[in-house]
Amino acid sequence: MASIGTTTAAAPTARRNPGFTRTRLLDVAEVRWALAATAFFLLGLTAQLVGAPVWLFWALYLACYVTGGWEPALEGLRALREKTLDVDLLMIVAALGAAAIGQIFDGALLIVIFATSGALEAVLTRRTADSIRSLLDLAPETAVILDAAGVEARVDAADLRCGDIVVVRPGERISGEGAIVDGSSDIDQSSITGEAIPVFKSVGNDVFAGTINGTGALRVRIDVDPSETVIARIVAMVEHASATKAKKQLFIEKVEQYYSKTVVVSTAAIFAIPMLLGSELQPALLRAMTFMIVASPCAVVLATMPPLLAAMATAGRHGVLVKSAVVMEQLRTIEVVAFDKTGTLTEGTPQVERVDAFTGFSENDVLTLAAAAEMGSEHPIGTAIVDYSRSRGLQVPTATAFESTPGVGVRATVDGDVVTVSKPEAEPKALPSECLSRAECETSAERTAAERESGGMTAVIVRVGGEAIGVIALADTVRSNLAATIRELERVTGSSAVLLTGDNPRAAHAVAERVGIVDVRAGLLPEDKAEAVRELQGDDGRRV
Known part of the structure; x- marks a missing residue:
């Protein structure tokens, strides 16, 4: 998030942009060419080690040259046409030079290293494009x-x-x-x-x-x-963040031009000076090509993206999704950690937390009747009540005459009685026969529901024939061992963790209290979260 900008993009049109498909096909092809080059190299090495005819392993190594080197060669020639000298062309020239002096194994190895590095970077590019496409899929076409x-x-x-x-x-x-x-x-x-x-x-x-x-x-x-739209702005922010490169990578790209030119000039000098002093052609060429092979930037190529990709893959195996190389590089310098709530601190689905049963009914009675009424509902609250009732081994009867009213709740007939499961104050309250006063009867269920909601839960009132028989409170379940994890992060970073969420303040504070977070900022849209991160960074540029 540290690199998120405010550029706006017309996200819906990007879905129809064939560039996404072309990029993906090119990335897949690059990986396949790299695999083919590696396979030819290993076959050539095997043939050389077992004493096969020279023409055989040379042919296999040359196949490695073609499959792994054609694309860098093409890119290098394009750069040369624009009067620039890049590392692609330098690597190809070094590999050809190695073959020219009989060291085709060394040249093929350079090709494999370079092709593999490019393929790994293509994989990261594809992952980034996939993440953006998944955001686009949130909105219908x-x-x-x-x-x-x-x-x-x-x-x-x-x-x-x-x-x-x-x-x-x-x-x-x-x-x-x-x-x-x-x-x-x-x-x-x-x-x-x-x-x-x-x-x-x-x-x-x-x-x-x-x-x-x-x-x-x-x-x-x-x-x-x-x-x-909010989705379009999210896509623009993700594209901007994903395109941001690690500082080391930017540094290497900056010096690449100077490095390539220096190697070419030095190679020419190593070849030309001995020739001017009377050296024979073959020794001078051998020295020049040896220098170019040794100076070829394969180590530089492998110094940035592949290690970052390996670290990101390791994090992924441990359940941490890293969206860009910048994030991976800056993890060690983090000073403040900001969390989202739903799906991060919590499981992302509501679950029954508490059941309050009123006089004459047990918790199981309330759950059984509520689950029967909710059996036909697709609402997350109904699903949670049904699942919880089944987990307790309750036998849920079949309901009839099911009705669902948006924003209110559900109504169904269970064993001849009308059962409703609704939000507080969603319908008029009837008077139970045993109530001592009208005020007591009308406020007991509402008061209980209000208490549960003040604790950050979502409450529904269960009624039979218009009489409130209980309250079911649900909450988004907090992940296990999270409090200890946050304490450890705060110890490592030296700063308190922050909760940034779009959920309502009551739910946010309830979760924050359970995991030990004090700084809570609720009711935020995605762009508000980005702005909150910029505020946390402050003028001194703290890492968030």
Whole structure:
């Protein structure tokens, strides 16, 4: 995040850019050519060691030259046409020089080293392109709009314009950013804000492109150009960050021109000076080519990207995804660690944390009836209640007459009784027969739900025939052993950890308290998180 900029890109159009496909095909081809060159080299070496005819291992080594050297040679010639001398051409000349003096093994080895380094860098480039493509996939490629006559038409999402009315059906991803003008639904915003629980949205509320509509049908007025949506800005930030190179790599690229020219001039001098002093051609050429082989920059080529890639692969095997070489290089200098919440500190899915049962009912009664009513629901809360009930070995009866109301909850008939599972204050409260006063009856369930939500959980009230029988509280589960990990990070960096999340402040503070984080910044969009990182860096440029 330290290298994230504010450049805006028209992300939706990038999806249709054939450059992505061409780059991917070129990367795959580069890896295949490198593998072929390595295979020919190993075959040639084997043939040479077992005493095969000279023509055989020379032919295999020459095949290594062709498969591993044609692309660097082409790039070098292109650079030469532009009056620059780069390391590609230098390596090829060194390899050809080695063959000219009979040291074809050394030349083939240079080719293999160089081709392998290029292939490894191509793999990293492909991974970066894949990560950007996965972000693009968050937003649908097409959208259904209503024309002036109210007729639906499907268009490219990139062609949406402010003022267009987009139709979003249940379960679809929202194709544009704007305000709801008709309908209501629970919107899964986890890809943008990190909230594990869908958020109820109705007329007048804003929605983000790439978020998932729940069970309601929506009509959304586009208020934001496709190139300015949150998803587009995220893609632009990732592209900018991924294109940033490690300082050592930038340094090596800077000196590459000077190094290549120095080697060429020195090689020419080593060849020319003895010739002027009367040396024979073959010894002078041998000395010059030997120098060029020794001075060839294979060690320089392998000094940056391959070690970084190896470190990134090792981190990946231990569950740490590193998005760029810059991040890998700067890890040792980190002074402040900032965490996201959902899916990072937490598992990313809600789970039942507590069940409060009222007079005459047990926890199992509340869970059984709630699970029966939620059996037909696709909402994460319903799924969590059903899974938790099954994990406790409860026998869940079959419900009928299932109804789901976005932003409210579900209703179903279980064993002849109407069971509802709803958010607090989502429906009128009935009076249980044993209540002593109306105030007591109406506030007990709401009070319990409010207490649970004040602790950062999401609460639903379970009712049978309109009578509240219990409250189920859910929360996004914190990963195990996280508190100890954060304490160790704070010890290593010498600074307190920070939580940056798009979730609501109550949920954020509840998680932060459990893992030992004091500095909490909640309700942030992705660009707000980037700005928060810049604030943490401060004027002194702290590593975050």
